[in-house]
Amino acid sequence: MSTERRDGRRRGMTRRKALLLAGAGAVSAGVGAAGLLRGWGSPTSTVSGSPGAVPTGDRFVEPTVIASEGGRLHVTLSAAAGRVTIAGRSVQAMSYNGSVPGPTLRLRPGDRVTLDLVNRLGASTNLHTHGLHVSAERNGDNPFLHIRDGETFRYEYEIPRDHPAGTFWYHPHLHGTVADQLFAGLMGAIVVQRDDSVPLPAQRERVLVITDTTLNGDRIAQANQRGRMLGREGELVLVNGRLKPTMTVSPGGYEHWHIINACTSRFMRLRLEGAELLQVAGDTGRLATPTQVDNILLATGNRAELLVRIPGPGRHQLVAEPVDRGGMGMGLGRGNAGGDTPATLLQVEAAGEAAATPQLPGRLVEPEDLRAVAVNGRRTLTFAMEMGRGMGGGMSFTIDGKEFDPDRVDAAVRLDTVEEWTVRNTSPMNHPFHLHVWPVQLVARDGSPVEGNPQWYDVVILPARSSVTVRVRFTDFPGRTVYHCHILDHEDLGMMGVVEALR
Ligand code: C2O
Ligand code: CU
Numbered sequence: 001m002s003t004e005r006r007d008g009r010r011r012g013m014t015r016r017k018a019l020l021l022a023g024a025g026a027v028s029a030g031v032g033a034a035g036l037l038r039g040w041g042s043p044t045s046t047v048s049g050s051p052g053a054v055p056t057g058d059r060f061v062e063p064t065v066i067a068s069e070g071g072r073l074h075v076t077l078s079a080a081a082g083r084v085t086i087a088g089r090s091v092q093a094m095s096y097n098g099s100v101p102g103p104t105l106r107l108r109p110g111d112r113v114t115l116d117l118v119n120r121l122g123a124s125t126n127l128h129t130h131g132l133h134v135s136a137e138r139n140g141d142n143p144f145l146h147i148r149d150g151e152t153f154r155y156e157y158e159i160p161r162d163h164p165a166g167t168f169w170y171h172p173h174l175h176g177t178v179a180d181q182l183f184a185g186l187m188g189a190i191v192v193q194r195d196d197s198v199p200l201p202a203q204r205e206r207v208l209v210i211t212d213t214t215l216n217g218d219r220i221a222q223a224n225q226r227g228r229m230l231g232r233e234g235e236l237v238l239v240n241g242r243l244k245p246t247m248t249v250s251p252g253g254y255e256h257w258h259i260i261n262a263c264t265s266r267f268m269r270l271r272l273e274g275a276e277l278l279q280v281a282g283d284t285g286r287l288a289t290p291t292q293v294d295n296i297l298l299a300t301g302n303r304a305e306l307l308v309r310i311p312g313p314g315r316h317q318l319v320a321e322p323v324d325r326g327g328m329g330m331g332l333g334r335g336n337a338g339g340d341t342p343a344t345l346l347q348v349e350a351a352g353e354a355a356a357t358p359q360l361p362g363r364l365v366e367p368e369d370l371r372a373v374a375v376n377g378r379r380t381l382t383f384a385m386e387m388g389r390g391m392g393g394g395m396s397f398t399i400d401g402k403e404f405d406p407d408r409v410d411a412a413v414r415l416d417t418v419e420e421w422t423v424r425n426t427s428p429m430n431h432p433f434h435l436h437v438w439p440v441q442l443v444a445r446d447g448s449p450v451e452g453n454p455q456w457y458d459v460v461i462l463p464a465r466s467s468v469t470v471r472v473r474f475t476d477f478p479g480r481t482v483y484h485c486h487i488l489d490h491e492d493l494g495m496m497g498v499v500e501a502l503r
């Protein structure tokens with residue numbers, strides 16, 4: 001097995017930036033934004049044939065589960081280009097182990113995971129374990145690796161004994177290609193289970209990986225320049241690769257759902273009318289108490305765990321309402337390019353005798369509150385979009401005025417400190433702020449303190465022309481990793497910085 005790896009150090013323009021500028025053609029610095037963007041059409045190519053050509057009526061299915069045993073997991077993920085079934089159609093796409101999503105990995109704290117990534121994509125890639133608190137160095141969750149076509153690379157992860165329970169996911173992270181490879185089908189769920197978690201009175205657990213894509217005949221549509229700038233949204237919103245599948249549940253009791261927004265750019269507000277929804281976890285770790293919610297807002301990358309109860313027999317729909325992500329300003333289009341109508345994700349059919357409603361635990365965890373701790377350092381990051389800057393025009397997506405450079409350290413932090421980061425957004429579009437390895441707590445929005453129980457996030461929505469303040473406890477893992485906008489098109493365009501944790 002080849003274990004060759006190289007850090008992703010490339011000077012100058014990123015590949016994506018080069019493509020973007022090439023696409024912009026003869027645009028000179030003097031041509032306005034409207035001229036640049038006019039006539040680009042919809043953000044992705046259109047579907048050939050009517051949307052009705054996509055079969056519905058599938059059963060709800062879950063990805064294959066691969067679970068650790070006795071503290072070990074050895075798994076091979078083969079990333080390949082080829083035919084897979086998406087939305088009930090045979091499509092030329094990219095997948096892990098031949099299915100979209102790839103297998104669900106079930107882990108426990110203390111596990112040692114060996115993951116062989118086989119690259120048969122015909123292009124370079126790598127793998128990121130989004131949300132896991134593991135080392136980012138060497139062959140850990142290292143976003144700087146390039147795994148070339150034809151290579152197999154062995155990743156190793158040690159899940160700390162104190163790792164929180166939660167729902168996480170994996171996807172490629174090779175800068176410049178992340179959005180394309182995720183949109184093409186490369187993603188999968190990770191569930192970390194703790195044996196000492198307060199038991200939930202659920203009759204079953206389910207994993208729902210929500211993705212979006214656009215099919216162009218039997219291929220995945222390519223995003224155009226406008227789609228990349230806005231953050232592409234697919235025409236089809238899928239649950240575990242299926243379109244509006246039907247799930248059968250028993251009424252009365254609770255189900256425990258792990259929901260992942262694995263879309264490239266789409267935000268969604270999930271609703272399930274007629275059901276009782278109790279949130280028990282967000283991105284990482286449990287909430288203090290089961291919390292009744294009417295809907296759940298998930299930015300790209302966010303997760304939620306819900307206890308779902310449908311009181312009696314009947315049919316219900318899980319819908320994703322579109323969320324306005326803002327736009328490019330100057331009338332150049334808006335972020336919720338997927339449209340303004342809710343998408344039905346799932347048909348939920350409650351059939352049979354209603355079971356008695358179980359008793360819920362009062363407390364789930366006692367989360368640490370970073371609002372109550374001493375802060376060792378403060379910094380401000382500014383997310384911005386700038387027209388006509390740099391190489392002959394186009395739009396730049398920057399943090400502190402700079403595009404991503406893997407060779408530059410943007411934030412050097414000390415381990416065993418708590419930092420407060422105020423992340424500002426000067427642009428007219430939302431940018432979900434994501435930090436690898438260390439979860440954050442939200443302490444203020446636009447300078448106003450956030451009240452209520454503490455909650456851990458790894459993706460925090462940064463609204464247009466606004467700011468969020470988060471606190472981070474940097475623990476355990478020295479080395480370099482990244483923070484970025486989780487609209488992955490923006491990340492590919494350069495909206496990413498490097499953090500280095502020093503002992
Ligand atoms: Cu899911 Cu660096 O991202
Ligand atoms: Cu991540």
Ligand code: CU
Pocket residue numbers: 430431432485486487490491495
């Ligand atoms: Cu962004």
